Amino acid sequence: MRLNLSTVFAAGICASLAAPAAAQDILTVAQRQDPQNWDPVDTFLVAWGSVASNIxxxxxxxxxxxxxxxxxxxxxxxxxxxxxxxxxxxxxxxxxxxxxxxxxxxxxxxxxxxxxxxxxxxxxxxxxxxxxxxxxxxxxxxxxxxxxxxxxxxxxxxxxxxxxxxxYIEEVGEEEFDMNPVGTGPFKFESYTQGAQVELSANEDYFDGVPEVDGLVFRFIREDATRLAELQSGAVDIMADVAFSAVPTIDSAGNLEIVSVPGPTIYSLALKTVEPAATADLRVRKALNMAIDKQALIDAFLAGRGQPIDSLQGELSFGYDPEMEGYAYDPEAARALLEEAGVPQGAEMTIDYRAGNSTFNEVAQALTGFFANVGLKVGLNPIEDGVFLNEIVPQGRTNEMYQFSWGGWTFDFDNTAYLSYHEGEKWNPYGTSEEMNALLEEQRNSTDQAEREEILQEIARLAHEEAYHIPLYNEETVYAVADGVEGFVPAPDKRLRLNSVSLSDQ
Known part of the structure; x- marks a missing residue:
């Protein structure tokens, strides 16, 4: 997008305010989530990586x-x-x-x-x-x-x-650094409006070459329909977090293109494993796994752009076990297990999930239908991201089932498994077992990759046997790109580095 840079970067990047500013190449990217903090030690969000990998x-x-x-x-x-x-x-x-x-x-x-x-x-x-x-x-x-x-x-x-x-950090302090980051990357931080956008300018002294565009604007637009409308209007050049329901619309547009690549992100429901939750009973957790047709979810809500998973990883992950068999879709067996566990017909449960993701919102609604088919009355509890991530899950305040989505950026199961299953970790509020802790430590201590892979596969099997989660699917990383964007290469880990992307005249 060609813009007058003084309009975009009012902080004064222009060399002279007296003279008219030349039109500049500003690449605009829209994504769903605002990371809200730019310090590398304070984040785990994939949304942070897509922006800050440029800083x-x-x-x-x-x-x-x-x-x-x-x-x-x-x-x-x-x-x-x-x-x-x-x-x-x-x-x-x-x-x-x-x-x-x-x-x-x-x-x-x-x-x-x-x-x-x-x-x-x-x-x-x-x-x-x-x-x-x-x-x-x-x-x-x-x-x-x-x-x-x-x-x-x-x-x-x-x-x-x-x-x-x-x-810089010692001079300005931690709180200032959170909001005004300084790095060595291809783009410099210019300004940040929380909940709206962050603006970056090209680092002309970058050791790996001057970026092709003069600046980046990342816009944070939670609503999928609004992001799509901004892309269609020409106000956005690249759209991340494409709602799968929008893929046919984008495919049919003459000036837009879908670009996708196998990604690290998995979606699951984590299960509360402590009393008084009914899901403290292993039979109930297994029944909930058997109640869901994962492929039907992928076909209906991901436009087929995903794979069913039986552990918290996809096929590209080191530690993936292609021989492991998950719980088959079997509503009859699920009903029998629930009856054996003493769960009455019409028993109520709740799924907590992160509001704002229209695709998962649709998936969650479909899940209630699958659970109703085995005799459960499951409600939905959408929660704002910050509350969900900082209060509800880490403090163990969830209902029986809660969304667990994970961008396993290392493509190594250690990163996901250790933080999900090890005692004391933020994303493991209800604990697992001493056996699990020991296996997680053992693979971290091993320098033999073949041995470590076997242990990671054993960890996945143990997690499956204990049914700590309901693994759902591994989704593709999907972007929509407007005409005129050249040199864009999708990153499987969603960490966009945009210094080689250019904008052609349209």
Whole structure:
């Protein structure tokens, strides 16, 4: 979209306010969710990654083919049987505020992540296998590991490991940094209007080349129909979080294109496993699994763009077991189990779910029909995202069933399983078992990938046997792109890096 940049970035990016500003190439992206905080240690949201992957860099970068590439580190070595990782850093790189990037910045980033500040957010537990970071010289650091971590290089390409500027944070404080981030990435933060949009400008000193467009605007539009209307009107160039019901409309438009790729995101219902909930009974949890026809949900509400799942991962995930058989759709067997468990016909239960996702809203309504077919009266309780994610689930205040959707960005089951099943984790409010805890720790301690894969598959089987969740489907990552957008490559992990995207004259 070609705009007068002074209109978009009123903070004063234009070189001269006296002279008319030249038309600028501003790429506008619409997505459903506003992350509401730009600090890497404070987020777990895929919606954060789609924006902030353009603001920050990690030591390692993962490309759209899920291959690891050099980022702020030019190279690395795995030493001492995985107990030490050595990184050679890029020289001549600066943060957006002019502060130099060097080994001190790397050490500060991880001291902060692993310390008190990181302890208040959800990212720290992904990185606790790091004992400490040692500065060897200005552009060399060693990561000393508390234990080997076969997923660490991938994690260093992700969320909590984005490198942050020490001097800036110490000067402005944590709360200011939350709302006014500074990184080394291809785009600089300019302004943020909570609930509306964030504006970025091109970093002309970026070490990997100047971006093709002059700026980015990410608009946060919760309503699927409104996002689609903005795309159709030309006010949006790329739309993320495409409602599957909108795919035929977009496909039939002459100036729009659907671009999709297999993604990491899974949807499930987590089950409350403690008394007095009826779902504390394993027989009830199994019955609820047997009550649902997953393929029917995919066909009806995902336009066929998804796969049924039997664990909390899709086929691209390391740890996926193609031989594992889930609970077959069997309403008769479900009714028998409920009767055996003493659940009366017409028993009431409730599904808590995140409001604002029209597709899952439709899925949730269909789920009540499946449950009614086995004699249950299930109600729906839509909850605002912030309340659901920060109060209801972590504090164990859910009803019998609650939405569990997860963007497994590492494509390694460890990331999902550990945070979902290990004792004390934010997304495991009701606990699992000592056996599960031991398996999760065992795979993290293993440096043998074949052995670790077997353990991850055992974890998936144990979770299946205990029916902690009702796994539903792994959905494709779907984008809608307007004519004139060139060079857009969809990211399976939804972490868009848009520095190579350009806009042609229309």
């Amino acid at each position: 920050y860099d990690g030591l390692v970068r993962r490309d759209e083919n899920l291959d690891l590439q050099p980022g702020l580190a030019e190279s690395w070595e795995v030493l001492d049987e995985g107990m030490r990782l050595r990184f050679k850093l890029r020289e001549g790189v600066s943060f957006h505020n002019g502060e130099p990037f060097d080994a001190e910045a790397v050490k500060y980033t991880f001291d902060r992540l692993l310390g008190e500040v990181g302890g208040t957010g959800p990212q720290q537990s992904n990185y606790t296998t790091i004992d400490h970071v040692e500065i060897i010289d200005d552009y060399t650091v060693d990561f000393h590991m508390a234990q080997p971590d076969p997923v660490m290089l991938t994690k260093l390409a992700g969320y909590g490991a984005m490198i942050v500027p020490p001097d």
